[in-house]
Amino acid sequence: MFTYTLRRLLFAIPTLLIISFVIFALLDLAPNDPTGDLPLTIPPEVREQIRASLGLDQPFLIRYLKWLQQFFVNEPLNILESLTGWQFGDGSRMRVLSWATRSPVVDLIVQRLPQTLWVVGLAYLFGVLIAIPIGVISAYRQYSIFDQIGTFLAMVGYSVPTFFTGVLLIVIFSSYLQWFPSVYDTNLRVTDVSTFLAQVKQMALPVTVLALYNASQITRFVRASMLDNLHQDYVRTARAKGVREQAVLLVHVLRNSLIPVVTVIALGVPTIFSGAIITEQIFRVNGLGQLLITAVQGADIPLVQTLTFIFAVLIVLFNLIADVLYGILDPRIRYD
């Protein structure tokens, strides 16, 4: 298993390099311009100077190599410096700078991580926690009223877009009932009971929207996987041996059914980090999703490049984790 993991990790390096090049080339070919959002009162000569000051007057390959150096050498050195207090060289090196804010991209990402992990991560966790019991009962009592309702809700949750459920919840709970705020306050620090309650309140709506969406996806996987296993021979054997029904279901069937579900959940983890672009916009959570979409709209290429590349790394990594987990959970699968 260890050599397999190592081999996969080594193989990931050229893959990621190719991905970074493709992203860079795509962004470069896209007809976007960082001065496109500026008022038309700013004359063309000044726009040209702005582009030059962003380094856009240099050839494609130079810009790509510069980014590689900034991202793979300068940024890690910087992190190492701030962690250990050591200094490499004179300590001043070009970092990956966002064009819109002119500040280091990594700092922006670090600033955005907490709210994205809290809102999107928690919604993912809740989604999983809701999905598994519903999926199990739906499969065990296939075609019952519970299953029908569960299936209906999953279909609704999956097919109704979050920009609709989000606005619907705002209209009901913020405008009409005035129970929850419609705007997320990223400055809120949880220090006592009242700020904790405020945090819970402002997270309630976005987490609900996303949890519903996540749960409806995962619950279908759980149900399908349970159904596959319920009709297996080993289940009949267990029942014939007189094992209690609860144990049959929760110990034998559920454990085996969770194997594919766990990989699905692991593969979904990178989407937490990429944020929930639409939901974050609606509730102004201003996490990584909102960071990415504003960067795309403003043609902030270094920021888009760095963010999408980090997502690519996470996807490659969690694919590996899912494979390894599969091997650990299912003894029939051996990689070596």
Add this chain to the structure above:
Amino acid sequence: MNKLKLLLAGTVAALALAGSAAHAERGTDGDLKILFWQAVSTMNPFLSGGTKEVYASSMVIEPLARYDEKGELTPMLVTEIPTVDNGGVAKDLLSMTWKLKPDVKWSDGTPFTAEDVIFTWKYCTAPDGGCAQAAQYEGVKNVEAPDPHTVKITFEEPKPYPYSAFVGAQSPIIQAAQFKDCVGAKAPGCTSANFGPIGTGPFVVKEFKPNDVVTFTANPNYRDPAKPAFATVTLKGGGDAASAARAVLETGEYDYGWNMQVEPEVLDTMLKAGKGVLETAFGTQVERINLNHYNADPALGDKRSTKEAGPHPSLSDPAVRRALSLALDRDVLVEAGYGAAGKPTCNIVPGPPAYASTKNDSWCLKQDVEAANKLLDDAGWAKGPDGIRAKNGVKLSFLYSTSTNSVRQATQELVKAMWAEIGVDAELRNASASVFFGGDPASPDTFQKFYADVEMYTNNFDGGDPEKYLAEWLCDKVPGPSNGWQGQNIPRYCNPEFDKLVGELSKTADLSKREEIAKQLNDMLTEEGAHIPLIYRGQVSSRSLKLAGVKMNAWDSELWNVADWSRAK
């Protein structure tokens, strides 16, 4: 309904007066919550020319003078506005002198001097700095300080309208001490200075989260000890215009929401909650349809829309250009897409009021399909079997492009229907705003390339003088391959007489004469059909009834008088 609105407005005004009279102390009104649905990226307007950055920074850093809500210059950091009459502007128009207020302090307590003003000029004109506001300093030869409280600006050539450098929200003064190591290529590296500039304004940046939220506290060294009334300001960003309007007008979570670009009927339902009102101000924005004077036939390849392509086969006919304008019902366009935020117009210079011409309103403001049809009939454009007019094999069928935006697409549909009534066909197209306005010379979809017969967008000018703006229609400003498609004469209009008159404007100092010439230039453009002016667009923001003192301003930052804002009692 109107009476009710008037009554409401009256009550609010009365409340505002009562409120401001009761306040004589700084920081007594708690937190002011402002919502910008486009989040602020930096607090240094020299590094980003975006409106949101200019507005946000205007609470912290100030220019020497700014425009008030009527578009008139008001001294901020100076004792008076220099003019030729008071001797502030030299008779030869080659220099001007600003007298700084003697006791102004930066928020860190150090004195504000002429050195800071000189530094600001050097900062923004430094090579490799990419200063977004460099155009404000165009024509400035030198800035010097005869004494610590006097600033003398000399110009390269006589400047009849000298109020550009250090005037208005686009040209504020930054502190020399803070930015001295951030000049030129080093500017982006000074992140903490760019995110928290030290200023002379009513507020100080406390925390800046780029593209998210800015928190401010009252400036302890602000020159008026009784202001600002608010102790803190929270400026939240992100989301979209409709939900921003909801947060102010319906849920009441925010006091002020900037730029309510929302369909009029949606805003009307939100206003019914009775928690807020809309604030509108008209500046110089005009939504217009540019008519391409060069041939834009795709068969011409790279030559299209350039001089080599030759004149446009149908749009070069003045009758066609005028008929296209006559066919439009601007009132319908305003009602459908703009509501209170738009007025029909036939001018490209719609304000300030002294510059607004009324000469063409008689024929142009009202839809006249009959006259348009007659004009085309007389010019020999006959309707074919498909209902589309044609002459010598040239059909009146136009490619009509604009940027992607729901209001613009709705307007396109309406215009297409109106043109159909006079036998003109239009093929509608739209490109993403960042591409359309992006100016990438490699892209065929930019508004500068104008690979279409007609195109629609909004443009405006800053401040109170249209001279530079009118100079955009000069013959040598036509975009083309030779100038990398840079140049602001998008319709490719060229008239030597127009050029001559612009030259005259740049030499005229007398204000009433300037107004006269500007009107003439504006009328020439409308009459000769360089473009079809459609809508005089206002700025709309929303304000909670709990907020008093807002004076909506389209000539400067909307937050220009935030020092006077207070909690309505």
